[in-house]
Amino acid sequence: MRAxxxxxxxxxxxxxAASAPAFAQSQVPGQGGDVPGQRANRVVQxxxxxxxxxxAELSPGNDVVTFTQVAVGVDVNVQGRNSGAAVSVRYxxxxxxxxxSIDTDTVSGIARGTLALVPNTLSLExxxxxxRSRIDAGGGTTANPLVRDDAExxxxxxxxxxxxxxxxxxxxxxxxxRVGYNRFEADDALVTQQGAVVDVFDDSVTYLGxxxxxxxxxxxxxxxxxxxxxxxxxxIGNLDQRVRDLYVRGDVTVPLTRxxxxxxxxxxxxxxxxxxxxLRDSNGAPVIGADGRFVTDGTxxxxxAFDVDxxxxxxxxLWRPSSRTSLQAAVGRRYDSTTYYGTFTYVPNxxxxxxxxxxxxxxxxGGTLGNALAGLDSDFEAIRNPVxxxxxxxxxxxxxxxxxxxxxxxxxxxxxxxxxxxxxxxTMGRTVASLGAGYDRRTFIAASGTVLAPVDGLxxxxxxxxxxxxxxxxxxxxxxxNAYANWFDAAGTNNDVTAYGASAAYNQSIxxxxxxxxxxxxxxxxxxxxxxxxxxxxxxxxLRYNF
Numbered sequence: 001m002r003a004x005x006x007x008x009x010x011x012x013x014x015x016x017a018a019s020a021p022a023f024a025q026s027q028v029p030g031q032g033g034d035v036p037g038q039r040a041n042r043v044v045q046x047x048x049x050x051x052x053x054x055x056a057e058l059s060p061g062n063d064v065v066t067f068t069q070v071a072v073g074v075d076v077n078v079q080g081r082n083s084g085a086a087v088s089v090r091y092x093x094x095x096x097x098x099x100x101s102i103d104t105d106t107v108s109g110i111a112r113g114t115l116a117l118v119p120n121t122l123s124l125e126x127x128x129x130x131x132r133s134r135i136d137a138g139g140g141t142t143a144n145p146l147v148r149d150d151a152e153x154x155x156x157x158x159x160x161x162x163x164x165x166x167x168x169x170x171x172x173x174x175x176x177x178r179v180g181y182n183r184f185e186a187d188d189a190l191v192t193q194q195g196a197v198v199d200v201f202d203d204s205v206t207y208l209g210x211x212x213x214x215x216x217x218x219x220x221x222x223x224x225x226x227x228x229x230x231x232x233x234x235x236i237g238n239l240d241q242r243v244r245d246l247y248v249r250g251d252v253t254v255p256l257t258r259x260x261x262x263x264x265x266x267x268x269x270x271x272x273x274x275x276x277x278x279l280r281d282s283n284g285a286p287v288i289g290a291d292g293r294f295v296t297d298g299t300x301x302x303x304x305a306f307d308v309d310x311x312x313x314x315x316x317x318l319w320r321p322s323s324r325t326s327l328q329a330a331v332g333r334r335y336d337s338t339t340y341y342g343t344f345t346y347v348p349n350x351x352x353x354x355x356x357x358x359x360x361x362x363x364x365x366g367g368t369l370g371n372a373l374a375g376l377d378s379d380f381e382a383i384r385n386p387v388x389x390x391x392x393x394x395x396x397x398x399x400x401x402x403x404x405x406x407x408x409x410x411x412x413x414x415x416x417x418x419x420x421x422x423x424x425x426x427t428m429g430r431t432v433a434s435l436g437a438g439y440d441r442r443t444f445i446a447a448s449g450t451v452l453a454p455v456d457g458l459x460x461x462x463x464x465x466x467x468x469x470x471x472x473x474x475x476x477x478x479x480x481x482n483a484y485a486n487w488f489d490a491a492g493t494n495n496d497v498t499a500y501g502a503s504a505a506y507n508q509s510i511x512x513x514x515x516x517x518x519x520x521x522x523x524x525x526x527x528x529x530x531x532x533x534x535x536x537x538x539x540x541x542x543l544r545y546n547f
Contacts, residue, residue, distance in 0.1 A: 497525075501522055
């Protein structure tokens with residue numbers, strides 16, 4: 001039921017994407033929308049696929065299974081002057097053969113769009129994500145869900161909210177507000193880690209708001225001045241956890257050259273993380289619910305896990321030598337410790353784009369997913385596995401794109417997350433190549449005296465690399481290839497997990513709308529939680545019809 005709900009949300013996002021630029025244009029004739037006399041860049045491609053798949057277990061056994069795959073989906077990319085959206089959503093049904101076969105349904109996709117309500121002033125932004133991965137005994141997630149169907153997990157995230165960008169006299173005013181919902185589904189939600197248990201994230205609601213007012217250097221004073229106030233809150237379903245981060249700050253921008261400026265800021269923050277304990281039985285043991293997660297004791301007092309209020313500050317640089325290059329980097333103090341963050345984008349021409357971001361913040365899994373979605377530009381194409389059809393987190397677009405990447409640790413506890421993610425895309429004639437990589441470090445925060453107390457201060461780390469390539473072969477065929485690698489290190493010793501794989505496909509047009517497809521993939525999973533490694537080879541032959 002939840003999968004259908006998110007599929008409906010993604011389909012609705014696709015409909016909004018298809019109509020957004022035209023709607024924006026009709027709101028205020030002569031303002032916004034597309035440039036008069038020009039058509040919007042509009043691609044709306046619904047399709048249906050039917051394929052036969054053979055999957056052979058290479059290690060530790062030698063089982064071979066065959067099933068039929070039926071999928072429907074739509075790819076949308078619509079761009080106007082002030083509005084735009086990209087959507088890729090797919091519903092897939094796998095029909096197995098034999099007495100022990102299990103039929104499966106999968107929804108996967110990504111959507112990101114901006115709809116101009118008042119051109120150049122007020123817009124509505126939205127994003128959605130549906131994907132799947134596998135979950136291991138240490139609470140880590142990796143990219144290949146085909147290895148052990150009982151370890152498959154499903155990730156959903158959606159957010160929406162308005163953004164404001166206007167000018168009042170000499171003062172620039174920017175604001176945004178977002179509300180999001182995030183859900184993680186796993187067959188075995190409470191997993192074992194060396195005799196202990198990992199309470200897997202269930203769901204959360206996120207709230208984000210920010211308002212900034214400032215003047216540019218040279219307009220009122222030789223330096224730029226700005227005041228910003230904002231807040232973030234995530235309500236995590238597990239044990240009624242709550243992450244709240246409120247702040248107000250002032251910033252000054254000092255130009256050093258025409259392209260380089262020094263930026264410094266200081267202010268006040270109030271950050272609090274709290275939760276309730278699990279319900280206990282007569283023996284004092286925590287109660288586990290039907291969904292495999294700890295049952296929250298709603299009558300228990302809220303316990304504080306992290307409480308910091310006081311001065312925050314940072315200093316950094318802003319470098320913009322041209323419209324193609326931008327760097328913003330800062331170091332300072334926040335959350336009562338040193339912090340680093342920044343972004344860099346380089347788009348030298350329409351054929352090449354590079355982006356990297358460094359982040360630091362406190363949240364749960366929902367906050368991480370929402371920030372990654374919001375960091376995407378609304379003009380991209382999703383890169384999918386040609387055999388499974390899964391979306392692995394990599395997109396190709398006209399600008400440097402932030403990478404969604406892997407979900408990393410699936411623990412329910414709130415955390416301080418620090419890391420870096422980068423992506424690169426290049427078009428070389430008939431070949432388009434995309435590459436993404438990232439590192440994520442999560443230090444968990446939990447209240448003493450609660451069932452989550454043992455994870456307080458523990459750190460999970462994950463690394464990931466995703467690559468994709470497409471090349472046209474003649475006028476009626478193309479070759480696609482994908483590869484991924486994930487490394488996950490859970491807190492403690494002997495907890496390493498490695499997963500990697502590669503796939504390739506050949507697509508040949510039979511008629512204008514009908515395409516023949518052939519693909520092969522190899523996936524490998526190595527975990528120190530198990531004495532056995534898993535390796536699979538999968539092949540597909542099928543047809544795709546574009547409406």
